[in-house]
Amino acid sequence: MTFRLRNHRRSVGILAAASVALALTACSDNDSDGEDAASGADSSAVETAGTFPQTVSTKFGDVTVDEQPTRVVALGWGDAETALALGVQPVGASDWLAFGGDGVGPWLEGAYKESPEIIGTMEPEFETIASLEPDLILDVRSSGDQDRYDKLSEIATTVGVPEGADSYLTPRKQQVDMISTALGLPDEGDELNDSYEAMVSGIRDDHPEWADKTAATVALSSEGWGAYIRGSERYDTLLDLGFQEHETLAE
Incomplete structure (x- = not known):
């Protein structure tokens, strides 16, 4: 079963189809001509400038991001895809489904301008993460383990799981909300969520x-x-x- 969304074919039978569809929609929408790049930011990593400061509520307390992150490491399940959808290319990411290459499926082939460093999933290599010199770490859909969060927070500002979302149970909409806010792009996050709702509504109408x-x-x-x-x-x-x-x- 397939469907077309803004000239991209996606299979809704695949794992986490919702996030995939959102990512590809925004990848086409958020292409930058350079004028939107953050001042002083690495244009290969940040295509869309955000507004700051921003505060994200997590299980571990409120996290404030004071300025535009330019080196983002995305570790949680789907965190990298969400960042890509918002015009931010992680310098490090986890490959949860063992795709190889850039760690994303064929629906996101070519989304990266520069391949990210692939980080382990259940046991991330903290020294490797530190070597990437991130200014923001996304671990929004992960185990919610306190020790993992503490070690990541020693490296850089880390946005962990929301309250009640241990064991990779962060809801799709909340994941988008949290990541878009951390990246200074809450309005773009709302657009992604609206696109998803419109997509599934159309599919429901087609299959009563x-x-x-x-x-x-x-x-x-x-x-x-x-x-x-x-x-x-x-x-x-x-x-x-x-x-x-x-x-x-x-x-």
Whole structure:
């Protein structure tokens, strides 16, 4: 099942399809002719200038970003894609799905002007991160581990998970809100979220029959089969597309 969004084809059957669609929409929208680049910023990393200071509320307290970040490291699941969607190219990023290369799927092929340093996911290499000299670290959808956050915060200003979103359960909209605010681009974040809502609304209208069907997202691990629940983007995307929550999962 595929759909077209602003001249880009995306599969809604893939993992985290919502974030992917947002990223590609904004990649086309936020192309800069150079006039919008932040004064004194590395134009290869920041295409859209933000407004500062900005404050983001997280599980670890409020985080204030005082000025335009020019060297961003994006570690959380989908954080790099969100930054790219907002016109900011991370100098370091984690490859959660082991795509290789720039750490993003084929739907974002060519999005980077310069390949980022690929950082480990569950166990990031803190020395490597420090060597990149970041002025902002995004870890918005991650484990929410205090030790991880403390080590990252020693390197640079770090935006961690929101309250109640441990174990990679940061909602899609909140992830966009937090990252866009940290980058000084809250209005652009609102536009991304509005684009997503319009996209899934259109898909629901095209497939009214899905409203009568339940859905589940399952995975096989070394411990056996498991199912994702509401709060996981894998599952929430299906619900956004019009499917009903599976009774067993709801319980």
